[in-house]
Amino acid sequence: MDMLTISIIGAKIIIEMIMFAIGASIFSFLNVIIYRLPRKMILVRDRSRCVSCKHQLSFRDMIPIISWVSLKGRCRYCKAKISFRYTFIECLGGISAVIATLYAGIKLKALGIFLITAVLTVVIFITVDKLRGVG
Ligand SMILES: [Zn+2]
Numbered sequence: 001m002d003m004l005t006i007s008i009i010g011a012k013i014i015i016e017m018i019m020f021a022i023g024a025s026i027f028s029f030l031n032v033i034i035y036r037l038p039r040k041m042i043l044v045r046d047r048s049r050c051v052s053c054k055h056q057l058s059f060r061d062m063i064p065i066i067s068w069v070s071l072k073g074r075c076r077y078c079k080a081k082i083s084f085r086y087t088f089i090e091c092l093g094g095i096s097a098v099i100a101t102l103y104a105g106i107k108l109k110a111l112g113i114f115l116i117t118a119v120l121t122v123v124i125f126i127t128v129d130k131l132r133g134v135g
Pocket residue numbers: 050051052053054055075076077078079080
């Protein structure tokens with residue numbers, strides 16, 4: 001492999017890492033929608049709070065995947081367990097963004113694929129919560 005090929009592969013890996021981060025961040029907001037929509041809560045105005053102690057979460061508590069891992073799945077303030085599902089959904093968003101852009105390139109089509117997985121994720125998890133009698 002020559003230097004140019006290595007540089008192109010390196011650039012593609014960096015682009016896909018950025019895509020993963022964007023996808024995970026967007027799906028992080030889907031977690032908010034999945035929680036608040038069935039509870040008829042305001043979607044954007046309030047900052048997120050711990051569901052146990054209601055402490056308002058700071059920016060460093062809300063970094064997708066990284067916060068959950070660094071806090072070992074527990075609230076920084078009350079140490080209550082934070083469901084792995086939030087992190088799982090964030091990972092899903094990252095993977096979905098990477099697959100969409102690998103498949104379709106960085107084009108509108110990739111955004112379309114990503115949006116479809118986003119809508120499906122919200123519908124599926126709200127339905128699961130309804131069936132389980134939570135939310
Ligand atoms: Zn808490």
